[in-house]
Amino acid sequence: MAATSPVPDHDVDWIAQSLQTAVELEFSTLPMYLAALFSLEVQNYTAYNVIRSVAMEEMVHMAIAANMLSALGRSPRIRTIRIGFPVTGLPGGAEPDLHVGLARYSREQLANFMRIEMPQTLLRDLDRHEAYPTIAVFYESIRAAIVANGDAVRTAVKAGAPANQVGDDIGFTTITDQPGIDPVQTLCASIDEILEQGEGASAEDLVTSTEYESEESHYARFASLYHGAQFEEPRHPVKLSAETEHLFFQGRPIGDPTVVNTLAVPADGYAKVLALDPGSVSVTADLEAFDAAFSSILAALDAAWNGPAAVAWKTLGGGVHSMVDLRVLSCFNILRHRVPAGIVDMLPTLYPDEIDRLGQYTDLTAPVFYGPRFVNTNT
DSSP, X not given: OOOOOXXXXXXXXXXXXXXXXXXXXXXXXXXXXXHHHHTBSSSSSHHHHHHHHHHHHHHHHHHHHXXXXXXXXXXXXXXXXXXXXXXXXXXGGEEXXXXXXXXXXXXXXXXXXXXXXXXXXXXXXXXXXXXXOOHHHHHHHHHHHHHHTHHHHHHHHHHOOSSOOOOTTTTOOOOOOOTTOOHHHHHHHHHHHHHHHHHOGGGTSSBOXXXXXXXXXXXXXXXXXXXXXXXXXXXXXXXXXXXXXXXXXXXXXXXOOOBOOBOOOOTTTTHHHHHHOTTHHHHHHHHHHHHHHHHHHHHHHHXXXXXXXXXXXXXXHHHHHTHHHHHHHHHTTGGGOBOOHHHHHTHHHHOTTTHHHHHHHXXXXXXXXXXXXXXXXXX
């Protein structure tokens, strides 16, 4: 692998700081994807399985970024990550024009998910270039810094780390000092894995390479739901573009799922709504129970990297398994609380600066229900 000239200030410390941001970036997608997932009335149908599969792989990407950070002798910080939704832009300066929040499953929200995972090929069609940061550009800057600081990176990996490498028992990429294996190449391959599963092979296709079983990229999976049909390569070769994308989704039709009409979470986490809701005590109890469970998952993930190495992978597995509890606490508790119709009518007055977004992601003419807030209560 040819070396490149180091970018000023893009040293190993910068790489480590950027990898911590990468952990936060991968985390930032999970509440959005899970909020849409939990709004589905029935699980195990196509939409549910698609979103769940992407969410699980985002957990893998978060783990890979944490392992990369650990390999450089640093300790990933997961327990106290906080993303205040709605947000404009994602951690690392990625997608700076994207205004997203926690909302039910809808075509509008699927369009946001596709924007997050969009291949660079399609971004160029939208006149987005290197000056317009994407997730890919963010990761590629880290890769370039790793290559440019190759010797320092190798020294850091050889020195070892206080944090754990997690996942060797269950298939995650781990990075340790091994004879005959260049950690620079391993780190770069880890970045490629994250990008390829999100965007597709070399960002020019909608599937991953054979190394990753030629599965559909995250973008393709969301696009299949958006277009209402399974991904299927066109019979005649077609170059992927914004104009031709629909030709890649002419497979088996995908029906629309039954969706609970949750109120898109406002910036105050429903505070103004709850202040007026006669049932606020029980609603708040369910919202806080969810937030406590969500926070415990983050604490478990943090402990997997920074706790006893002997039980690291079990701790990680327990945290992932606890995501099942989130669905129960959301679907069978929070989503059963209806927002009183009178309060829905008051939303334009309560949230004058947010009402357009609330109306875009919620049908305010139909019964409206609360949704999970994904508040991290860890200190």
